[in-house]
Amino acid sequence: MPHIIPVFINHAGCPHRCAFCDQHAINRQTGFSLSKVREQIAEGLKWRPGEAEKEIAFYGGSFTGLPEETQETLLTMAQNLRREGKINKIRLSTRPDYIDKKVVRRLLAYEVDLVEIGAQSLDDQVLALARRGHDAQSVVGAACLLHAAGLKIGLQLMIGLPGQTWHSIVATTEKVIEIKPEVVRIYPLLILAGTEFAAAWEKGLLAAFELESAVEEAAYIADKVSGHGIKVIRTGLHDDAGLREQGVLAGPYHPAFGELVAARRCRKAIEAVLAERGGEGEAVFSVPARCFSQAAGHKKSNLAYFKQRYPQITVTFEKTDCESIRLKEFRRE
Ligand code: SF4
The missing domain is CATH 3.20.20.70 (Aldolase class I)
Known part of the structure; x- marks a missing residue:
């Protein structure tokens, strides 16, 4: 830049x-x-x-x-x-x-x-x-x-x-x-x-x-x-x-308006997967290092949102060198 x-x-x-x-x-x-x-x-x-x-x-x-x-x-x-x-x-x-x-x-x-x-x-x-x-x-x-x-x-x-x-x-x-x-x-x-x-x-x-x-x-x-x-x-x-x-x-x-928007974009990407998956378990997402904190959301608001909206799924993140957020694995409980 x-x-x-x-x-x-x-x-x-x-x-x-x-x-x-x-x-x-x-x-x-x-x-x-x-x-x-x-x-x-x-x-x-x-x-x-x-x-x-x-x-x-x-x-x-x-x-x-x-x-x-x-x-x-x-x-x-x-x-x-x-x-x-x-x-x-x-x-x-x-x-x-x-x-x-x-x-x-x-x-x-x-x-x-x-x-x-x-x-x-x-x-x-x-x-x-x-x-x-x-x-x-x-x-x-x-x-x-x-x-x-x-x-x-x-x-x-x-x-x-x-x-x-x-x-x-x-x-x-x-x-x-x-x-x-x-x-x-x-x-x-x-x-x-x-x-x-x-x-x-x-x-x-x-x-x-x-x-x-x-x-x-x-x-x-x-x-x-x-x-x-x-x-x-x-x-x-x-x-x-x-x-x-x-x-x-x-x-x-x-x-931090820009950060809020970036975090919302991460939330949407993750939610698209969760909504499709359904069921109980742990969803492990690979997240690029540049947006690792944004995935959790401003003051962890995304994590709170997932917990409230998808109580049957535990969402966790792993920092990787991937280009965009993607589901790494879904562990059924
Ligand atoms: S054209 Fe641009 S600079 Fe002019 S009044 Fe509108 S917003 Fe302001």
Whole structure:
């Protein structure tokens, strides 16, 4: 995994105000200036042991909505760093409706590797309720243009949005698989101070998304897309003290959200076997070392779940170098 050098451009380039978005709460910075960009790059370039590659990533706004001159200044900076061998890759994030052929030509000219598209959902009704200002077809069109030009793409998806039923989640996931981005991020909706959703929540017009539903939905999407070769690079926002203390009014904020989702995915894999097996006995699972603790669950929640749901089966794990969780043996008692 390359070391990401995040450069937050803070709402710059984005005249929109999606109903959930407060970029200032997300990245705790105000304003956008080239000197701040340089500071962030300098900090990110500090060598850390074990880092093979470095990737500069412009986040926090709609990059391709910036004035062309600013885009070119930032991309020139990044391109020069790459030519000097200080970084290896360039990525940026933007809105789908800010991508057209001219934009793609510019991204190619500056050797951008990956574009993360803020899709959030591929359900037009959900997008409209979130005041996104674009539809699902806009995401499909942007992805096609980028892929046709040989650029890699990422899709940022949000769960817990108003109007987002389970059916909508399933349909969006299927469309994501059709688009086939290289990577996906999944964020749960948090009610952030100062947003339109915060005003609705304060008036009792919007219920906060529950942690349990968020974990379940994120695990579902992650499992499905991973099964089609799409890498899930993040579930949940970064643990950030400022976000917790100042910005989040409600919603499934959890500092270990990604771990909860990973543990739920393990639970689903194990449960699929247990449900099929039935009977009494001990189920011994081979578990890859990288997800050994996740198999037991956060605070051993998976073990407690299996015990309660399948009281006739004792579940045990053995750490192995296998690729995925699999049943090693089932000892009948
Ligand atoms: S397009 Fe992105 S940066 Fe702009 S308001 Fe919406 S979520 Fe925020």
